Amino acid sequence: MVSNVPLPIEHVARQHQAYPGSQYTLPADDEELQRLTLQHQILKEIYENRILLAPVHLDVNDAVLEIGTGPGLWIMDLAKSVNTSIPMFGIDIESRMFPVSPRKQIEFRVESATRLPAEWTNTFSLVHQRLLMAGLQRSDWPIVLGEIHRVLRPGGWVQLGESAAWGEIILESLAWRNSQQWFEAYALPAI
Numbered sequence: 001m002v003s004n005v006p007l008p009i010e011h012v013a014r015q016h017q018a019y020p021g022s023q024y025t026l027p028a029d030d031e032e033l034q035r036l037t038l039q040h041q042i043l044k045e046i047y048e049n050r051i052l053l054a055p056v057h058l059d060v061n062d063a064v065l066e067i068g069t070g071p072g073l074w075i076m077d078l079a080k081s082v083n084t085s086i087p088m089f090g091i092d093i094e095s096r097m098f099p100v101s102p103r104k105q106i107e108f109r110v111e112s113a114t115r116l117p118a119e120w121t122n123t124f125s126l127v128h129q130r131l132l133m134a135g136l137q138r139s140d141w142p143i144v145l146g147e148i149h150r151v152l153r154p155g156g157w158v159q160l161g162e163s164a165a166w167g168e169i170i171l172e173s174l175a176w177r178n179s180q181q182w183f184e185a186y187a188l189p190a191i
């Protein structure tokens with residue numbers, strides 16, 4: 001006899017970050033890694049394989065930071081295309097998706113976008129941050145942009161990629177000297 005009782009929906013438990021104070025809602029597990037990998041490939045295709053849109057020529061004296069690096073896909077791609085002695089950092093509040101054996105020039109660290117290390121002031125010629133809209137509250141944004149400005153060297157560049165609406169991702173590169181524009185781009189009061 002066939003039962004009319006609907007089968008229960010099976011939920012697979014997902015693993016989430018546990019960084020103190022963070023309200024980031026998406027998981028950090030193998031399934032999320034696969035989603036981010038596909039998303040990175042799609043974004044690369046849309047931007048005709050260009051991962052660096054900021055007009056910066058990276059040299060041995062430069063340093064690069066990626067904030068909210070996740071599995072580090074962007075920074076690992078960048079590392080393949082530049083001088084191997086350029087120091088690079090990928091930071092995230094969750095380390096579970098960090099690559100197991102990254103290239104030697106990239107250091108992955110657990111840090112938050114809202115409070116970058118004090119010793120990084122004036123350090124980076126390029127900061128990249130992409131798709132943190134599910135991790136940052138509106139009130140976090142002026143703080144995060146202020147932190148990016150602090151760790152950039154004068155003359156440096158930031159490349160930001162966020163979604164204007166679901167499905168529409170905008171990548172933007174802004175110069176250190178025009179930092180007022182960053183706040184205007186995000187419709188935020190400058191700090």
Ligand SMILES: C[S@@+](CC[C@H](N)C(=O)[O-])C[C@H]1O[C@@H](n2cnc3c(N)ncnc32)[C@H](O)[C@@H]1O
Pocket residue numbers: 017022024026028036040067068069070071073074091092093094111112113114129130131132134135136
């Ligand atoms: C949607 S994923 C994007 C990952 C990567 N940027 C990319 O484009 O493939 C967002 C990442 O931001 C991280 N994140 C969320 N809040 C953060 C914070 N306050 N500081 C640093 N990373 C954060 C999450 O842990 C997650 O790895």
